[in-house]
Amino acid sequence: MVITLIILALSAFFFVNGKIRSDVVALCALVLLILCGILTPEEALSGFSNSIVIMMVGLFVVGGAIFQTGLAKMISSKILQLAGKSELKLFILIMLVTSAIGAFVSNTGTVALMLPIVVSMAVSANVSPSRFLMPLAFASSMGGMATLIGTPPNLVIQNALLEGGFEGLSFFSFTPVGIICVLIGIVVLIPLSRMFLVKKGEKKTENKSRKKSLKDLAYEYQIAQNLFRVGVKSDSTFRGKTLAELNITGEYNVTILEIRRESKSQNPFMKTIDQELAGPNTSLQIGDVLYVLGAFAQIELLTKDNNLDLLDTHTAEVSEEKVPHDMVFGEIGIAEVLLMPNSQLINRAVKDSGFREKYNINILGIQRGGKYLLQDLKDEKMHSGDALLVQGTWKDIARLNEVQSEWVVVGQPLAEAAKVTLDHKAPIAATIMILMIIAMVFDFIPVAPVAAVIVAALLMVLTGCLRNVEDAYKTINWESIVLIAAMLPMSLALEKTGASAMISSGLVSYLGDFGPIILLAGIYFTTSLLTMFISNTATAVLLAPIALKAALDIGVSPYPFLFAVTVAASMCFASPFSTPPNALVMSAGKYTFMDYVKVGLPLQVIMGIVMVLVLPLLFPF
Known part of the structure; x- marks a missing residue:
């Protein structure tokens, strides 16, 4: 047990440190568990055949097809246009639309889809985009709580219940929790975003009837x-x-x-x-x-x-x-490109990016943490969340949108960013997704959820919703897949060595005497704290069996405790690095670390207090 806890502590240290990729850390921990004789090779590799992992692979492919056919983009932009010029309407619609999309596809993909649309809408309404981008990231996580497939921690607690011999959760068991999360988010973020996310210099811009032009973008980067x-x-x-x-x-x-x-x-x-x-x-x-x-x-x-x-x-x-304002943009223009957290360009020098060779695009500058890098760029290594100012023909810039897994084009001219084209395959993609959901919702259909997802993913490829199999593989976030597959056996090792029982009994002995509500609060805020340093999926994998055991030890239903784990793991807002969507909007919104603390921490605490009170009402002890 001591060796298992040491391996867990070392893993947590390297997760927090961030210098080594999280999937590599998880694999190293897995190898150590085998070498120390704690797990057999079969037990250690069981995570890679787990239904959660297979289902996540399929869901990435389905979500990628929804994006590539333009279906989600068309629906979201049409709905957002209902807001007109009203800042409050636009804020609420962004939250609702983003959470609705996030209920069915990955939160990172949802933010990548919505970013250019939201920036365009914000500037059209003469509002600073920074007012909306952090709430956009938070809403994608809140929406993930609405369905079984919305976020990986939901699948993790489903797996814990089934392995514990309890009845599994249905597709929409999470919906009441998700709705409450979104409502709390809207109510809390409306004043907080107004107070802390609109910078002093930007408030003046809001009062002026002017839009961000290509010249503005050029001067912002001092071109x-x-x-x-x-x-x-x-x-x-x-x-x-x-x-x-x-x-x-x-x-x-x-x-x-x-x-x-x-x-x-x-x-x-x-x-x-x-x-x-x-x-x-x-x-x-x-x-x-x-x-x-x-x-x-x-x-x-x-x-x-x-x-x-x-x-x-x-x-x-x-x-x-x-400086004379004589910059002319004809067929050649400039745009801003935001690197995704799992982009292959991260830690690669600008000269090795391949932008010039593959896309005929020049990189002119890099925005990183509010600073602009404009000199000696060719040897500069790119980081996650960097915003790149690129130049090329509008046709070549438009081609960058084809690689949504690598970057997001957020700084196009307003007319270009607002354009939405509906691919002829979009109705097919919509039909496949609806049939997949129906198969997962209704028990009388004799198809297992994991089978429904895999069939849907295959149909997306076979019907041409994805251009080819290579495109399907590109939509999969392999870092997340390997992380989950490698961390699942860690929970088995904790259980096998008695570490889970020791931790859960410690929680019960300290908090159990105060009643199940206090124990639930202890589990919720422990999960919430850990998620600020470790990925939400890894946290859920580790704490789900502990929460289950703690509930059984005091003789109450494990359902509210497991829901506390998944909600706390997903509702982490106080750090830009706790979830990929938080990191993705940091450069685009020009946020500092303290902006996340000012806005995210109060939301995270309020969400926790409400959930501790509400979960026992939805899922009685």
Whole structure:
């Protein structure tokens, strides 16, 4: 038992530390349990064949198909348009729509879907997006409480009940709890978001009838102050060479964004300028005007070394007001891209991102924790939650939306972000999802829930709701799957060595004499505290058997205790790192850690107090 607890403590330490991926930590703990003889190899690997894990794989695929067909995006944007220009209506609708989608698909996917829509709607209503983005993340977690498949902890307590010999929960057993969570969230967040999430500088913007434009985005990242025009002269060393041959970024640490040259049109009455994205195979000609991004000193060196004509002489220190507002966005534009928590780009250098090679897109800047990184970008490693300012043709920027598992495009121009196209496969995806839910809800249909999910996932692929099998695999968050599969045997090890019994008896001996309500509160707030440092799924896996045993020890129903575990594990708002949705909106909303404490901690405490009082009414002792 001591060895098991040491392994658990070490796992918790590395989970909190965050320097090693959580799935790797869980696998290391699993291997140690085998090597120490606590679990047999069969017991240790049982998590990978557990119905919870298989069901989660299928649900990721089903959710991915719902996103890719445009079904969820169409429904959500149409409903949000009902809010018009009313800030309060928009706030309530965002909470309701997000929680409704979160009831059926992963909370991370829900936030990824809603982010660009909400940003667009907020700016259209002349409201700071930061007012809505944190509540958006919280609502996705609240909505997950409404159904059996809404969040992994719900599946965890279902598994604990079935293994304990109790009757399982139905698909909508969670719905009353989810509704209460959403109502509490709306009531508490309306004043808190108004007090703490609208920054002082942004309140002035709300009062002005202006929308965030592409120029605003450029000035936010200080692109205008560091953008220079350079002309190619007849005797320049650049003449006739491609950008790949010149290796300008490597030599001078500057970026050529685009090339403008006189049009080859034969129309004598109309002289126009062609706007061309700077690609590696672009060959430079006499008279080309290069738009170069970089420090003024580096631009000067570039022009002197290569006999180029410097057309702009403003320095980076020039005030924003004195910089001419002549940035023109035609076919080439800029957008903001937010990295997902499980993106393959995390810890990869900008030069190795593949944006230029795969999408013909340039990375111009990185926003991280309220700071803007604009120089020496090529060797800068990208972090989870980074916002990237990218440049490319609108067609290429639109292609970025195809990879929703890697990033979210949140800073497109309003007209582009508001566009919603309904794919012809959307009705098929909707039908498959509805049939899956029906099969899971009604007991007279002789199909096990896990089978219903797998069949639905297969149908999504076979009917073309996902382009191919590779796309289906990309929708799966493998880190979460491996984490759960590796942590499930940990609860078996705790039970097998008597550690669970010792912890639950300790809880009972300290709190049991005060009655089941106090014990329920102890389990709820213990889970809530742990979830601030460890993933909600891992916390639920560890505490579900302890809660079950504690309830049986005092002779009451385990249902309210297990619901306390799943609600507490899912309703963690006081930290940006407690859930992926919280981290996902941090950069987009320009939040600090203290913003989460100011808004999330009161909500988390109020939610806990209400749930401790309400759960015994819904599920009597």
